[in-house]
Amino acid sequence: MEIEGSYISYIASVVPSKQIFNTELNIFSEKEKKFFEKTVGIKSRFWSSEDETSTSLAISAANYLLEESNVDKKDIRQLLFVSQTPDQQIPFTSNILQNQLGLPLQTFTQDISAGCAAFVQAIFTGFCINQTLNTGEHTLIIISETLSKKLDPKDKSTTTLFGDGASSILITRDGKFTQKSIFEFNSDGSKGDSIKLAKEVTSTLSMEGQKVFDFTMSVVTSGFKEFIQKNNLNVQLIDKFYFHQSNKFILKQFQIILDIPESKLPVNIESFGNTSGVSIPLLISSTWEEGTNIKDVVFCGYGSGLSWGYAQSTLEKCKVLKPKLCRL
Amino acid sequence: MEKNQFYKELYEEIEIESVSSIDDNTAFKDLEEWDSMTSMVIIGFFNQNFRTVITADDLESNMTFGDLMESKGITLD
Numbered sequence: 001m002e003i004e005g006s007y008i009s010y011i012a013s014v015v016p017s018k019q020i021f022n023t024e025l026n027i028f029s030e031k032e033k034k035f036f037e038k039t040v041g042i043k044s045r046f047w048s049s050e051d052e053t054s055t056s057l058a059i060s061a062a063n064y065l066l067e068e069s070n071v072d073k074k075d076i077r078q079l080l081f082v083s084q085t086p087d088q089q090i091p092f093t094s095n096i097l098q099n100q101l102g103l104p105l106q107t108f109t110q111d112i113s114a115g116c117a118a119f120v121q122a123i124f125t126g127f128c129i130n131q132t133l134n135t136g137e138h139t140l141i142i143i144s145e146t147l148s149k150k151l152d153p154k155d156k157s158t159t160t161l162f163g164d165g166a167s168s169i170l171i172t173r174d175g176k177f178t179q180k181s182i183f184e185f186n187s188d189g190s191k192g193d194s195i196k197l198a199k200e201v202t203s204t205l206s207m208e209g210q211k212v213f214d215f216t217m218s219v220v221t222s223g224f225k226e227f228i229q230k231n232n233l234n235v236q237l238i239d240k241f242y243f244h245q246s247n248k249f250i251l252k253q254f255q256i257i258l259d260i261p262e263s264k265l266p267v268n269i270e271s272f273g274n275t276s277g278v279s280i281p282l283l284i285s286s287t288w289e290e291g292t293n294i295k296d297v298v299f300c301g302y303g304s305g306l307s308w309g310y311a312q313s314t315l316e317k318c319k320v321l322k323p324k325l326c327r328l
Numbered sequence: 329m330e331k332n333q334f335y336k337e338l339y340e341e342i343e344i345e346s347v348s349s350i351d352d353n354t355a356f357k358d359l360e361e362w363d364s365m366t367s368m369v370i371i372g373f374f375n376q377n378f379r380t381v382i383t384a385d386d387l388e389s390n391m392t393f394g395d396l397m398e399s400k401g402i403t404l405d
Contacts, residue, residue, distance in 0.1 A: 035343060039365055157364065209364050210384040217371065217381050249368055253375050 002180045006130040007314060008123065009138070009172040012065035012321040013285035014057060015046035015165040015272065016146075027156055036160065041248025045163030045273030047148035052326060053087045055096060057166035058144040060326045062101050065168040068321050071138065073101070076170075078108040078129055078139040082122045082277055084115060084197070084304070085146045097142065115195065116244045116303025117185075118143055118277025119169075120311050123299075124183045126171035133173040141169040145276045150197055152204040161247070162205070163273030165323075167281035172317075181313035184227050188306045191215065195304035212306075216250050220302045221257045227310040235260060238312075239294045244301045245269040245279040276303065288320040329377060331404035335393070342369050352394030357387075378402055 021044045022033050081094035094109035114121045126139040144166035151159040197205045266287040295316040302308035339350050346360035371382045380400050390396040
């Protein structure tokens with residue numbers, strides 16, 4: 001699927017102020033901790049306090065972007081809120097955010113529930129609905145997750161991995177912008193139980209680690225190769241490959257299997273853990289260097305559903321803001 | 329890669345302390361260190377050295393490192 005006439009113009013990310021190191025989890029022996037840090041690669045993650053929620057993180061991420069950009073709020077015509085951990089079921093969060101962010105009453109608002117592939121799914125949706133806008137108008141996407149509130153502290157397979165955070169992404173319509181963005185998606189609901197959070201308030205996230213590991217090592221990598229080949233992309237000409245940050249070890253295997261130079265596959269999981277759909281924009285925010293010449297990029301998101309998606313796009317016109325800590 | 333060198337490096341990679349060495353006859357699931365992270369490291373070690381992806385089914389259906397290598401068509405001197 002190819003789309004032109006839009007580009008990512010801003011990315012801003014925030015994390016909650018509580019940084020949790022592995023020793024604070026009280027779940028590892030010293031030997032296990034060292035082995036975990038060597039393999040999975042996570043040394044800390046940021047977790048929300050009781051008062052911080054997906055909505056409050058979303059507001060921080062969006063206000064950060066709005067304050068640092070010169071975007072006129074009346075030009076934001078569509079607002080997408082993406083999360084698996086919304087504060088409430090009714091009303092839907094994007095409508096709350098329209099008011100909280102001071103966006104016009106005419107804003108089209110929509111919530112999307114998506115997992116670790118959320119960033120790719122969300123920007124695809126943003127690019128699609130941007131086709132209905134005029135040049136200079138925007139879609140604002142906010143991805144926000146507080147999975148820490150849904151973790152069983154005794155479950156090593158989840159509580160050690162996940163962190164919280166939020167990112168806001170502005171997709172700008174420009175009818176004269178001819179560079180295409182390319183998207184591919186896959187969905188396999190037959191493996192839906194592999195990563196699951198039931199509806200009950202007291203439910204915690206469960207994950208069948210080995211199944212998910214097999215999925216990433218075989219299905220996600222073969223899909224990536226097909227995406228590259230089908231769209232005649234040259235890995236050598238891509239500036240960066242921004243992959244979902246699930247596990248440092250898996251990212252290393254991707255690099256080997258897909259023959260991607262290490263310098264082109266940034267990793268930030270050491271500090272932030274796996275932040276689900278937030279991980280790719282947070283990765284961009286945390287590894288971006290001012291004055292950098294990153295243009296052509298590939299995104300790869302994969303996770304619950306099971307779902308996985310790939311995109312080739314450009315960050316040539318994107319202003320990336322460094323991640324900052326939320327302050328209530 | 330020579331077989332002895334392969335096992336020496338794998339032994340160090342998975343940080344085994346319960347036995348003094350590993351070889352073709354080592355039943356990996358019987359190791360004290362066996363857990364999901366250890367299996368992940370073994371999978372990665374095979375990927376890095378042989379460009380071969382080992383799945384959970386491969387680990388389940390094989391008892392020893394020798395069986396595992398044979399099932400993936402890997403031979404070492």
